Amino acid sequence: MKGIIMAGGSGTRLYPLTKAISKQILPIYDKPMIYYPLSVLMLAGIREILIISTPRDIDLFKDLLGTGRHLGIEIEYAIQDKPNGLAEAFIVGEEFIGNSSVALVLGDNIFYGTDFGHRVQEAASLEQGGIIFGCFVKDPSAYGVIEVDENEKPISIEEKPVFPKSKFAVPGLYFFDNHVVQRAKEVTPSPRGELEITSVIDQYLSRGELSVKLLGRGLAWLDTGTNESLLEASNFVEAIQKRQGLYIACIEEIAYRREYISRTQLIELARPLMKTDYGKYLMDIANEESSSVPFLFSS
Numbered sequence: 012m013k014g015i016i017m018a019g020g021s022g023t024r025l026y027p028l029t030k031a032i033s034k035q036i037l038p039i040y041d042k043p044m045i046y047y048p049l050s051v052l053m054l055a056g057i058r059e060i061l062i063i064s065t066p067r068d069i070d071l072f073k074d075l076l077g078t079g080r081h082l083g084i085e086i087e088y089a090i091q092d093k094p095n096g097l098a099e100a101f102i103v104g105e106e107f108i109g110n111s112s113v114a115l116v117l118g119d120n121i122f123y124g125t126d127f128g129h130r131v132q133e134a135a136s137l138e139q140g141g142i143i144f145g146c147f148v149k150d151p152s153a154y155g156v157i158e159v160d161e162n163e164k165p166i167s168i169e170e171k172p173v174f175p176k177s178k179f180a181v182p183g184l185y186f187f188d189n190h191v192v193q194r195a196k197e198v199t200p201s202p203r204g205e206l207e208i209t210s211v212i213d214q215y216l217s218r219g220e221l222s223v224k225l226l227g228r229g230l231a232w233l234d235t236g237t238n239e240s241l242l243e244a245s246n247f248v249e250a251i252q253k254r255q256g257l258y259i260a261c262i263e264e265i266a267y268r269r270e271y272i273s274r275t276q277l278i279e280l281a282r283p284l285m286k287t288d289y290g291k292y293l294m295d296i297a298n299e300e301s302s303s304v305p306f307l308f309s310s
Contacts, residue, residue, distance in 0.1 A: 012135045012186070013059045013111045014052035017100050018045055018072065018118035019091045020065075024237050033068035035118040036075070037241065040248040041289055042260055043075060044235060048116040050260035051184065053269065055131040057114060058084040061107045063091050063100055081280060082262055083271025096205030101187075101195035110189055112137055115208075117183030121244055123251065123259055124230035134186045140220035142186040143212060145179035146232045147225075154180035154234075155209045157223055165216050165223045170201070170209040179225065182232045185212070188220075258289075264296050 022029030028037060035045040045062075052060055060079065062072050069088055079086035089103050100115055101108065114135060134142045145157045151172075158166040158176040167176060191211060198210040215221040226232070233244045248259050258264060267277045277297045284290025 012055075012057055012114055012137065013061070013108055014055070014057040014114045014116065015061045015063060015100050015104050015107075016045065016048050016052070016116055016118050017091075017097055017183075018048075018062055018064045018068070020094050025241065028238070033064060033071060034235075035064070036068070036071050038245070039121065039235065039241070039260075040245040040252070042248075045072065045075070045118055046262055047121045047260040048118050048183075049076070050262050050265055051116050051122055051131060052114060053082070053084065053262060053265045053271075054128040055114060055135040056269070057135055058271065059087075059107075059111075060084060061087045061089055061104050063089045063103055066090050066092065081272075081276070082266040083269075083276075084266070094205070096198075096200070096203075097183075097208035098195045098198050098206035098211045101192050101211070102206075105192050108189065108192055112186070112188045113191060115183075115185045115187070119235045120183040121233040121235060121248075121260075122182070122184070122230065123233075123247075124226070127230055130224065130226075131184070134224070137186045137188060139188050140222060141188065141191070141212065141215040142222045142224060143181050144184060145177075145223050145225045146182050146230070147178050147228075148180045149178075151175040151178050151180045154182075155212075157181050159223055159225070163223055163225055165221050168209050168212050168216060170207055179223075181209075181212070182226075183234070187211075187215070258292055261289075261292065263293050267296060 018035040022034035025034050036043050064072055069090055073088055076086055087107055091103055152175050155170050156172055156175045156177055157168050157179050160166055194211055194214045198206045201207045235241045235244045252258055263280050266272045274297050281290050281293035
């Protein structure tokens with residue numbers, strides 16, 4: 012499976028912060044926002060990744076992440092000229108996807124949970140159909156909403172409904188087989204003028220090819236599209252890291268734990284950062300006894 016990070020959009024809800032820079036470059040406590048969705052794909056075992064962004068911002072991501080070789084992965088880049096909707100990611104990324112199945116994660120979503128890494132790794136083994144997740148939220152009308160029956164089988168999906176049929180919002184993480192490219196091409200623009208991801212999901216639903224994985228109370232999902240949620244996410248990450256001493260979305264650690272890079276390579280990544288707590292954390296990981304600290308499979 013290959014992975015796509017959608018890191019485009021204009022970020023108007025975060026103006027003036029995003030007037031001159033992509034919101035996915037903004038910090039969530041001690042890391043750029045894009046580290047968080049990148050960590051999700053890496054935890055899933057996905058090592059071929061496409062980052063889609065705007066003509067203005069694409070070079071920022073290239074400067075930040077390069078080819079990904081230092082992490083034992085391959086990163087490519089593509090441009091979405093205008094914010095035409097999430098489903099366009101599969102059209103822009105058609106050549107990159109090739110004959111593979113694909114995961115799409117939004118660049119402003121953060122996931123955290125002890126079992127989360129196992130769940131996305133399982134989803135990444137998908138060969139046919141599509142997999143989405145459902146998160147219980149207080150106000151689902153702000154999101155895509157999935158309705159399920161008593162057996163957790165999907166019944167319907169709606170985009171930002173006025174009267175939601177359930178409390179389960181669909182977070183920005185999706186897994187599809189290779190048919191998704193053609194199905195994205197068949198989507199017509201919504202009244203908002205966008206190719207909606209819910210239209211793609213609905214095609215899988217209507218064919219009986221959609222699975223829903225409901226995420227319980229042990230998982231935190233944060234959408235960082237507003238100033239308030241940006242602050243809340245930073246405070247959340249700070250609290251977890253200071254309390255546990257374990258970092259969220261530390262992509263170098265994930266690369267090492269997943270054996271994408273060696274201990275020597277991890278040390279080389281840590282050395283230029285030794286004036287920071289982040290660098291010291293990486294060095295501690297490299298120097299720890301193999302059994303001294305468990306690797307919590309979370310974003």
